[in-house]
Amino acid sequence: xISITPVYELPEFQKGMNIGEEIVKNFxxxxxxxxxxxxxxxxxxxxxxxVAPSRSDFEKHVLSESRRVLRQRGDMMIVETHHGxxxxxxxxxxxxxxxxxxxxxxxxxxRSARRIRDQIYAKSGVKVxxxxxxxxxxxxxxxxxDVALGVAGIAAIVDLRGSLDANxxxxxxxxxAIADEIASAAELVKGKASRVAVVVVRGVEDSYFxxxxxxxxxxxxxxxxxxR
Amino acid sequence: xISITPVYELPEFQKGMNIGEEIVKNFxxxxxxxxxxxxxxxxxxxxxxxVAPSRSDFEKHVLSESRRVLRQRGDMMIVETHHGxxxxxxxxxxxxxxxxxxxxxxxxxxRSARRIRDQIYAKSGVKVxxxxxxxxxxxxxxxxxDVALGVAGIAAIVDLRGSLDANxxxxxxxxxAIADEIASAAELVKGKASRVAVVVVRGVEDSYFxxxxxxxxxxxxxxxxxxR
Numbered sequence: 001x002i003s004i005t006p007v008y009e010l011p012e013f014q015k016g017m018n019i020g021e022e023i024v025k026n027f028x029x030x031x032x033x034x035x036x037x038x039x040x041x042x043x044x045x046x047x048x049x050x051v052a053p054s055r056s057d058f059e060k061h062v063l064s065e066s067r068r069v070l071r072q073r074g075d076m077m078i079v080e081t082h083h084g085x086x087x088x089x090x091x092x093x094x095x096x097x098x099x100x101x102x103x104x105x106x107x108x109x110x111r112s113a114r115r116i117r118d119q120i121y122a123k124s125g126v127k128v129x130x131x132x133x134x135x136x137x138x139x140x141x142x143x144x145x146d147v148a149l150g151v152a153g154i155a156a157i158v159d160l161r162g163s164l165d166a167n168x169x170x171x172x173x174x175x176x177a178i179a180d181e182i183a184s185a186a187e188l189v190k191g192k193a194s195r196v197a198v199v200v201v202r203g204v205e206d207s208y209f210x211x212x213x214x215x216x217x218x219x220x221x222x223x224x225x226x227x228r
Numbered sequence: 229x230i231s232i233t234p235v236y237e238l239p240e241f242q243k244g245m246n247i248g249e250e251i252v253k254n255f256x257x258x259x260x261x262x263x264x265x266x267x268x269x270x271x272x273x274x275x276x277x278x279v280a281p282s283r284s285d286f287e288k289h290v291l292s293e294s295r296r297v298l299r300q301r302g303d304m305m306i307v308e309t310h311h312g313x314x315x316x317x318x319x320x321x322x323x324x325x326x327x328x329x330x331x332x333x334x335x336x337x338x339r340s341a342r343r344i345r346d347q348i349y350a351k352s353g354v355k356v357x358x359x360x361x362x363x364x365x366x367x368x369x370x371x372x373x374d375v376a377l378g379v380a381g382i383a384a385i386v387d388l389r390g391s392l393d394a395n396x397x398x399x400x401x402x403x404x405a406i407a408d409e410i411a412s413a414a415e416l417v418k419g420k421a422s423r424v425a426v427v428v429v430r431g432v433e434d435s436y437f438x439x440x441x442x443x444x445x446x447x448x449x450x451x452x453x454x455x456r
Contacts, residue, residue, distance in 0.1 A: 002232040002416055004431075071454040078454060086368035135402075139367040140314040142448050143385045143405030145412070147369065157371045174363075177371030178416065184373070185413035188230055188406065188432060203232075204416060220370050 002203035006189045006196040013197075015047040020119020023198055029120065032209055034129040034154055034201040036186035040096055041197040042112045042132050043103040052102040058092065065090035065104060081105065084219040085149070087136045096195070106132060109150025110213040117152040129154025129209055133183035146187035148179035148214050155179065155208045156217035177218060178208055230431035234417045234424040241425075243275040248347020251426055257348065260437055262357040262382055262429040264414035268324055269425040270340045270360050271331040280330045286320065293318035293332060309333065312447040313377065315364045324423070334360065337378025338441040345380040357382025357437055361411035374415035376407035376442050383407065383436045384445035405446060406436055 007027045013019065019042065023035060043049065052058050059077075063069070066079035070086065081090050083105070091105040106112045109132040117130040132150040137143075148156060160174035186199035235255045241247065247270065251263060271277065280286050287305075291297070294307035298314065309318050311333070319333040334340045337360040345358040360378040365371075376384060388402035414427035 002413075004230040004232070004413070073454065135404075138405075139454070140448055141375065141405060141408065141446050143403045143408070143446060145405050145409050175371045176363075176415065177366075177369060177373050180369065180371070181373050181412035181415055184409040185230075185232070185416060187404065187409055188413060191433075218369050218371060220368055 002185070002201060004185055004189050005200045005202070007198040007200060008196070010041075010195075010198060013041045013044040015045065015049075017045045018119050019045050019198075020116045020121075021123050023116075024120055024123040027198075027200060029124055029126045029128055029200065030202065031127055032129070032204065032206060033126070034131060034182055034204050035116070035120065036131045036133050036183055036199045036201060037113075037116060038190075038197040039091070039105055039109060039132050039134040039149055040103055042106045042109065042116075044097075046106055046112065048104040048106060049097055049101045050104060051100060053100045058089075058094075058102060061102060061104065062090045062092055065092065080222075083109070083149070083215065084221070085136070087134075091134055091136075091149075105134065105149065108215075110152065110215055111150070113150040113152035127153065129204070131179055131183055131186075133186060135187070145180075146183040148177075148183045148218065150214050151179045151212050153209060153211065154182070154204070155210050155212045156214050157212075158208055178204075179212075179214065179218065230413070230429060232413050232417050233428050233430070235426040235428060236424070238269075238423075238426060241269045241272040243273065243277075245273045246347050247273050247426075248344045248349075249351050251344075252348055252351040255426075255428060257352055257354045257356055257428065258430065259355055260357070260432065260434060261354070262359060262410055262432050263344070263348065264359045264361050264411055264427045264429060265341075265344060266418075266425040267319070267333055267337060267360050267362040267377055268331055270334045270337065270344075272325075274334055274340065276332040276334060277325055277329045278332060279328060281328045286317075286322075286330060289330060289332065290318045290320055293320065308450075311337070311377070311443065312449070313364070315362075319362055319364075319377075333362065333377065336443075338380065338443055339378070341378040341380035355381065357432070359407055359411055359414075361414065363415070373408075374411040376405075376411045376446065378442050379407045379440050381437060381439065382410070382432070383438050383440045384442050385440075386436055406432075407440075407442065407446065 071078040113130040130152045133146045156179040190196040299306040341358040358380045361374045384407040418424040
């Protein structure tokens with residue numbers, strides 16, 4: 001059984017705050033828990049809030065966070081960020097940040113995840129996986145889901161290629177994006193307005209815990225992308 | 229808290245079998261549980277296994293299940309199915325089916341979900357949500373995740389547009405594809421070879437339970453698709 005539990009009572013994060021320490025103060029973590037942290041609080045702790053009072057300031061930041069704009073419709077630009085993520089407005093948004101500010105995505109969410117994992121270990125001695133998550137749209141299905149921007153100590157992808165199915169025939173392609181699935185699972189206990197920024201997923205298969213990064217495993221490079 | 233629990237001891241499904249009844253026999257369901265059923269067993273119970281011993285038989289079925297082929301690479305065709313799903317090989321696969329057979333997707337997974345929901349209610353008197361799920365790739369991220377092909381009694385999309393964020397500003401677009409997120413969460417307790425075909429997700433927000441369909445809410449119509 002897997003359980004998904006929100007972490008309540010966390011403070012409003014400010015630049016320089018230790019996210020791992022605040023989580024440890026508010027939740028009794030166990031070995032091989034997966035701690036899912038909304039990128040927004042990582043951005044706040046890492047000083048990625050910037051002043052952008054006008055629409056044109058916003059657009060300027062979307063462009064400077066992007067390698068290129070893939071599509072535009074009305075106010076929304078679908079871009080490829082410098083990280084290689086395809087998302088609306090470079091993941092920049094204005095919800096849950098002070099008036100006149102916007103939150104840029106963390107510069108390197110894999111590194112952020114490692115830092116939080118190490119903070120948690122330093123404060124509690126517990127080894128956990130950490131996922132930094134955000135909410136992205138998809139090309140072919142309506143609605144948004146939460147996905148992993150960065151991971152530490154937990155696989156981004158579990159490669160079941162070559163595993164046998166129940167009839168002992170070979171499975172050809174089953175690379176499961178478990179970090180995205182865990183991020184999506186965590187979203188189910190977050191109300192958008194309820195300030196649940198951290199969720200603990202407990203009971204994930206032990207074999208899924210290993211060193212990994214989103215940038216090396218989940219980001220699709222343009223050359224293998226049939227739809228960019 | 230949300231819990232995700234596999235249902236064990238289910239029989240091998242054959243054409244005409246009552247999926248809801250078998251679930252009720254093997255799991256004590258509660259009001260507002262979400263029962264996630266792999267499309268493969270729905271296909272089996274609905275007689276959607278067909279004989280296709282050769283590669284050309286397989287391709288013939290992929291084409292007959294599709295409106296059009298969007299891309300092709302090697303053996304894999306990315307198609308738009310008659311349901312409007314964009315996926316590899318029209319969702320047809322050969323794993324966990326008898327040698328020489330292939331499993332086509334259910335004809336109408338929303339209807340299949342309603343049937344299973346009604347079967348469960350008839351046998352147990354318990355009102356649950358049902359999701360029929362499958363494993364699809366994505367355009368911009370590596371790896372597959374489980375998504376909802378059909379729903380009954382649970383929202384495909386939860387529309388938080390117009391909700392206020394924690395700072396009382398309006399959120400512009402937050403249509404969360406919770407049926408896909410629940411399907412992904414359920415996948416985390418399925419090993420591909422372990423025959424876990426049904427998973428129960430308990431603790432989903434009460435307000436998410438309502439009549440809904442994937443076809444009307446999650447399938448993106450071509451005219452609003454920027455990348456087809």
